[in-house]
Amino acid sequence: MTIARILAEKGFNVVTTAPHRTLQEISRELLDHGIGALVVIDALHHVVGVISERDIVAAVALGGPDALQDSASRHMSVNLRMVEEHNTIDEAMEMMTSERRRHLPVLRDGRLCGLVSIGDVVKHRIETIEMEHKALRDYIAQA
Secondary structure (H helix, E strand, O other), X not given: OEHHHHHHHHOOOOOEXXXXXXXXXXXXXXXXXXXXXXXXXXXXXXXXXXXXXXXXXXXXXXXXXXXXXXXXXXXXXXXXXXXXXXXXXXXXXXXXXXXXXXXXXXXXXXXXXEEEEHHHHHHHHHHHHHHHHXXXXXXXXXX
16 A cells, blocks of 8 residues: 555645744644644745654753744754655655654655655554454455
8 A cells, every 4th residue: 555545535735834934833833733743845845844743842842932933944854754655655654663753745756745644654554454354354254
């Protein structure tokens, strides 16, 4: 199963932000959208990072409440590995696990087209296991 399958079910909408936006502004965006991360893009719409709840908490823990006036570029995760729609869910899981990342931007023809989270990946993995389990039970019942 591929990343395209996840996006087909959850949608291709990605909430983005600019590197100059403050952590306070980003916190409001996360709350308003009920999400855990924003993809940071530059003026040419290239992915330059991801800013997550975890990044904001770390900034406040280290810098106090004044850190909320810092720009996203000071605290975002950079040098991201990204996936493409044709990548498998297992490949995405491996990237997330080895790099300890909860969100992976998804590219199509070099352009941002989606975002998958660890929750999305785990949900689809569980669905696959449940389908296999049901198929085995049905096979055994017919034997």
